[in-house]
Each structure stands twice: as C-alpha cells, then as structure tokens.
Amino acid sequence: MDIINSIVQRKSCRTFSSESLKPSDKKQLEEFINTGKNGLNGETVDFILLEKSDTDVQMKIPYGLIRGNKTYIFGEIRSSPVSRINYGYLLEKIVLKATELHLGTCWVGMFDREYFNDVQIETDLVIPGILVIGYASEKIPVKEKLIRRAVNADKRKPWESLFFNYETKEVLKKQENYKYVESLLMTRLAPSSGNTQPWRIYYSSENNEFHFFKKITNQTYELKGLHDIDMGIAMSHFELVSLKNGLKGDWQKNDISKINTIDDLQYTMSWKCEN
16 A cells, blocks of 8 residues: 555545445455454454445435445444544554545544444444545535535644654654654644544653644544544554554553643553664
8 A cells, every 4th residue: 555645645525426336446445444453452343344225315414415425334342432542543544545446535423323223233332433435526516615614624733733842842843753754744634523633742752652642622522532533543644654664663551640741631642663
C-alpha cells in the first residue's frame, strides 16, 4: 500500500454511484479485513462487510443523507474507551486500503442502529461507528459541498496547535525529531468527528516517546465515544507512516502517575520509538 498517497487522496464521500463493489475489489477488501483483525493490546475486531439491496431505503444520518451507496463495514466491541480507540485504529486501516482501491468512504459515528437489525450482535457489545463505502459519484451535489464546508472538512489545525515538546510544553520544532516529521504531518490529515482533531501529541526527548493526549472539543462527540475513535484513527496514521519510513516502535500505556498533567488534556497512549 502506498500509504502516503492513500492518506493524501482520502476524503469523506457522501454521494456514491449505485454500482455494487466489483468482485475483485470486494475480494481484496475482504482479504485485507480478515488479515487485519489484531489491534492494540491484543484486542481483535471481526469486521463485517454488508451489502444492502437496491430495494432497501437509504440510511439517514443526523447531518444529511448519504446517497447511492449499498455497502457498509462495521464491527462489534465492548463499550469502553480502550476498545473504541482500537476500533478507530483498525477501521482506519481499512479506509486507507479502500482508498488504494479507488473506493470512496465515509466514517459515520451517529446512525440509526435499527438500519442494521438484520445483523445480530451480542447484548453486551456495541457498534461504535460504521464505514460507508462504494464508488464515488462523479458529480458532487451542492448540498454535499455545503455539508463539507459546514464541518470544515477540508481544513486542518496548524502544526502549532497539535504537536509539542513534552519537557518544555512549547511547540515541537521539526528539527527536534526530523525523522518523524512525515508521521506527524500525515497524522494531521487524519479524519475526525466534525473535523475536530482532538489529538495533541507531545514528544519526550528524554524517553524517546510520543505521548498522545485527547482534548475534548465537543461534548456530544465525547459522550458518544467518538473522540476515542478519532484518537485511534490518528494513531493508525502515525504508525503506518512511521513503519513505512523504517521507524519502528510499539504502542504502550504508561502508568498515568508517571505522565505529566497538561492543561485539560487526557492521556491516551504512547509510541515508544525503537530508533
């Protein structure tokens, strides 16, 4: 996978053609899904690729109608912040694989659960979010353009608002850890609920670690666990680009008593650099 190209090319799609997935694309996607179940802390997610029929009504979401699609990908997890982080971490890898296959995708965190009543899940599990997938329509309706504008879909926070030095709390200078600059730049492009980008990343030169913190920017998203999913998405981007550049490391959850308190941020996880 050309991960950089997939990250740069990916964008949320809400208007799809009515074409079903081509057998070759579906096969590659399912093979990727079946080999990418293992996530953070050994937690696995069994994702389902579900195709609706032409006679099914379109799924409505709170911020507009997604048109033309037939295919959805989602999984079942325990209802916990850790599991939601892992869910975002794994499903975003599927998003980027789909982008490589020239498929359009859209993360949906708030949806009508009854729309998927034909899929039985255990009573103690939840579907925290779904991926709408298909071939993007050549024409983008005016309404979709307005929605993208409303959520600032094409805008990202600047480097100075996202990446910091852990020891000094100042903005991270690119020369401080130049090897990881591309990892951070591609993390900046990660999708998030309402494009809120709740991740704040602090590099510790003393321990050679990148600490990922969550900033609650929207209470509705936070209550629904969407910010946790967003954190997993950002971590996925960071890891994939780092490994692509030969920068090995591991995710670890440090003892919270050993993590410095930073304003109103919540510690999530750390990437321990090996080189």
